[in-house]
Amino acid sequence: MNLKKLNNSMSKKAFLGLTLFLAIFLLQACSVKKFIPEDELLYTGADIELDSQDEIANKKDLKNQLQTLLTPSPNAKFLGTRWGLYFHYKAQKEKPGFINKFLNRKFGEEPVYLSDVDPYHTEELLKNRLENRGYFYSTVDFTLEEKRKQKLASISYHATLPEEPYVLEKYRMDNDSLRIYREIKETLSESLIDEGEPFNLSVLKLERERIDIALKERGYYNFSNNFLIFESDTNQYDRKKFDLFLRLKKQVPEEAIKPxxxxxxxxxxxxxxxxxxxxxxxxxxxxxxxxxxxxxxxxxxxxxxxxxxxxxxxxxxxxxxxxxxxxxxxxxxxxxxxxxxxxxxxxxxxxxxxxxxxxxxLNKRSIRAELQAVTKSNNFAGPHLALTYTNRNLFHGGEILKLTGKVGYEQQLSADSDVGNTSIILGLNSDFIIPRMLFPIIEINSNWFEYSIPKTKISAGFEYLNRTGLFNLFSVSGSFGYIWKANRYITHELNPFSVDYVQLNESDRFGEILKENPFLASSFDQQFIAGLTYSFIYNGMVDASDTHQFFLNANLDLTGNILDALSGGETPKTFLGLRFAQYAKADADFRYHFKLSPEQTIATRLFAGLGVPYGNSDVMPFSRQYFAGGPYSIRAFQIRSLGPGTYKPQGDLSYYDQMGNIRLEANVEYRFPIFQILKGAVFADAGNVWNTERNNLPPGDELTEQQEELIEKGTFSSNFLNEVAVGAGVGLRVDIQSFVIRFDLAAPLRIPWLEEGDRWDPRLTEPVFNFAIGYPF
Missing domain, CATH: 3.10.20.310 (membrane protein fhac)
Incomplete structure (x- = not known):
């Protein structure tokens, strides 16, 4: 036998044996038996068995309802040990220490002893619930199971049900000349009570509430569901059937029975x-x-x-x-x-x-000054000063005018170059919101919108950006559109008119970059963007207590079509002397949160986006393209350091190449509490960006070797799954009443620009640190 293989085999067996020994030792050391008082038995829970001569209808549902009555709940157990109870006992020592106090505060549980359980009271609750479900004359008894040596005890309940429950034969309303009786009869077509169903007290209560709501909608302002009473009659039937009659109680106040x-x-x-x-x-x-x-x-x-x-x-x-x-x-x-x-x-x-x-x-006028610490998705961060003036009722019709001036300084965190990593920003933005739908051709009736009246929003602004050593950008933007809520979950935002104009003044350094990179130069050429945008938002997370929460933000951007129709001549066309962009872009951000408890959540996100240039454009404008990496994307990679595809450029400012018109991304994160406002997270991210053939340079252009590589490796294909980047990490969040400061540390697991077959290359010693404001999704 090969001696080396023998040694490896023995080493593995020794390791497994040592691991098993340590696990057994740890579980024994964490046993709670030694802490249980001599005169007590630890309660380990109860179960219930249902017995009947006939088959029990909806037995699983009935048993689940009865299980909720088996209180109190025993101490939780994980991997054979009651850790919460163990932490509680350790904290009761004379000098428990900081760690024991902390573990008890976060995870500790008070002990539940057999003496805390009242099985006779539980018996009565079980019989009452069975009667509420139509199983009259049921019997319930219990058996104690005590394990004195282990200091444990449990209870078994046994319920014997009659052969079948009482079933409703007829449901009727008493006859009376009062108008309210006629009104109630008219609502019975929507009744929750079905003939042929077993007796169910909870359904009767819901029926009373339904009738109360229906009557109030008919004007019965002073009515209450307590004025209704159900009466049953079993005398007409030999078997277990009954008739149900609904009537008003006697001596109902006069004001309660008139609309x-x-x-x-x-x-x-x-x-x-x-x-x-x-x-x-x-x-x-x-x-x-x-x-x-x-x-x-x-x-x-x-x-x-x-x-x-x-x-x-x-x-x-x-x-x-x-x-x-x-x-x-x-x-x-x-x-x-x-x-x-x-x-x-x-x-x-x-x-x-x-x-x-x-x-x-509210106060009609207000002025607010804010000193902000800003982090952006492009990894720029720095201080901003914003001054905002608001008038909430400008023309005595609910119009809101908001003017915001800002000045800021930003620096790109973890930048690979000493050029272009700082910015100075000056800007002025205005929003004018009119609480009506203004339409230039026809008058819009407010009653067309049942849930809320749409608002008209007119926005305009300009911004000056100085990217040190590279370029100056002066941009002007404006939009005219509508915002309205279809219900408490769905919001629409439609901008029939949206325009952006950017004037670029580049330095010699940036000019050389554009000259060497015709793809980048082409995307910067098209700085006049005018078109239509639409956003659909479904926000099911407004119900914060729901176990399953959904969110969807879908966007559509159609740009340049009207200008294309108004402009003549050969391509490229111009409008007012400016070449304009023409493209279609759509993306969707879907999120699902599964709440394990009020403070523990598994959060997931899927993002998919596609932009297609056509007509007057060969490539998407730079500002409308997608990028990947950074604190709001794939956190194991720096901002704009991924893609397109398997492309990995070299040299300074290479991140300008790493854009695409396709983006696919998936994220999952487990969020949990640590201590008061301090929260923790474990996460994994995957995704990348690509280009379509239409978003590459047009045929016939003279390309550099680098550009040919960009087109070859950055084009989307059926092999895209093999080009996805993957990263994972841990995070800390300081959550102060929904204001979140986030720190994430993530390491690459799969690197798309490596040779195929070598891309799974975990680099745990090369983590990327991310700082951001707010949760990523």
Whole structure:
């Protein structure tokens, strides 16, 4: 036998034996048995068995419901050891030490002993729940299982069910001449109670709530579900069947069984809490009273947001929609809708309400100065000073004007070159938001949009960027579009008009770079970008307590088509003397968060994007191309250090080559708490960028060897999966009420520019450090 192989084999066996010995030793050392008091037994849990002569319908669901009643829950166990309980016991020592205190605070659990369990009370709960599901006359008993030597105890419950549950034969409403009975009967087509189903008390409770909601929508302002009662009748059947009758309880108040109409609607557009609302001027507009001393908000502008109408029945849905619309204006701090019952004759078959809408405004004007620490996706970071002026009701119609001036200095972290790694930024931006949909041709009716009224947003601004030693950029941008929420999850943003113009003044150094790189020069040539953009956002993460949370941001950018139609002549075409870009671009950012607990989450993201130049463009404009790497992308690689494909340029400023019009990326991250505001994460990222053939240089151009390599290695193909970069790492986050400072350390695992077959090359000793603000996804 080969001696070397024998030694290796013996070494492996010795290693495995030592590992097994250490594992057994560790589990024994962490045993909690020695900490359990002499007169106590540690409770290890309970189970329940269901028994019946006939097959139990929905047995799994029924058993799961009964399991929730088996309280308290025992101490958690992992790998044979109750670690939480162990940490708790260790912290009770006379001098527990800092580590034991910390582990107990984060993971410790109070012990659950058999003496903490009341099995007789649990028996009653189980019988009650079985009766609520139609299994009347069930019996429940329990058995204790004690292991005195191990100081453990458990309980087994056994439930004996009758042959079958009581099943509903007929569901009826009592007959009565009252109008409310007729109203209830009209809602029974939407009943949650189905004939032929077993008795279920929880369904009956839900049915009462459903009827209460339906009646309130029909104007029954003072009704309550407590006024309804169900009665059952089993006398007509030999087998286990019953009829169910719904009626009103006796002595229900008169005001609860009649509908109410809104007689008056009063709106206070400039209401201050605690002030008198009587001595003010009243303006009557569109059947409503607008009460204000001076015009703070024009009635004709505010009126479309109010859906409560005089002469109509009370409706909680219309009240909720009105409140939501008014809150969305951004002008008001508080929106309070109060209904007052007006006096009426007791014999009246209908009551009357007065609706009072109190609107407490925010400060109309504000000035805010911010000193910001900025980090960007291109790895530039530095201080910014921003001064913002806001007017929240500019023309007394809820218009919001926001002007922001900024100045900043940035430096690129971990830059490979000493040229172009610092920036000076000056800028002025303005946003004018009108809480109505302005359309140049036809008038848009606000009632076309049920959930919220679209807003018109007009934006304009300019920015001056000095990239030291390379170039100066002066850019002007503007857009006209609409924002509206379809419901609480979905937001649309449509900009029919969007324009960007950039004037580039390059240094000699940057001019040489452009001369040597016609691909880069071509993408910088097209600095006039005008077109249409659309964004769709689905944000299911507004329900922060949901276990499964989804988010989708899809974007469409169509640029240059109108200008192409207006311009004549041969390609390349110009508009106002400027060559314009023409392309189509679409991308989607999909995220899924799985919440293991309130503070533990598995977060995932998939991103896919494609831009296609055509017509007047040979390549995508530089500012519209994709890049990979950095704190918001694949964190094991520096910003713009990946791709396209397997391409790896050499020399200074090579990252300008590393762009593409295709981007694919996938990320997964496990987030967990460490201590108070300090959170931790373990993550993995994968992805890259590529070029399509259309985004390469046109045929016939004289190419350098470097450019030929870029086209060869950077073009997307069916082999793209073999060109994906992979990295993994760990992170720390300081999370202060959703303001997050993030530190990530990641190492490359798969490097696409290496030779095929050698790309899986973990470089754990060459990690990349990332600093950023906010979570990456």
């Amino acid at each position: 109410y109409k809104v007689k008056r609607v009063n709106i206070y557009p400039n209401y201050a809490i605690g002030t008198d609302s009587i001595d003010r001027d009243t303006v009557r507009y569109n059947g409503r009273n607008y009460i204000q001393n001076e015009v703070f908000f024009k009635p004709e502008k505010l009126d479309p947001y109010i859906l409560i109408k005089e002469g109509e029945l009370y409706s909680p849905t219309e009240s909720g929609r009105t409140s939501r619309r008014l809150t969305s204006l951004g002008t008001y701090k508080f929106v309070n809708i109060r209904y007052d019952v007006l006096d009426s004759i007791s014999t009246d078959s209908i009551g009357y309400l007065e609706a009072n809408i109190f609107l407490s405004p």
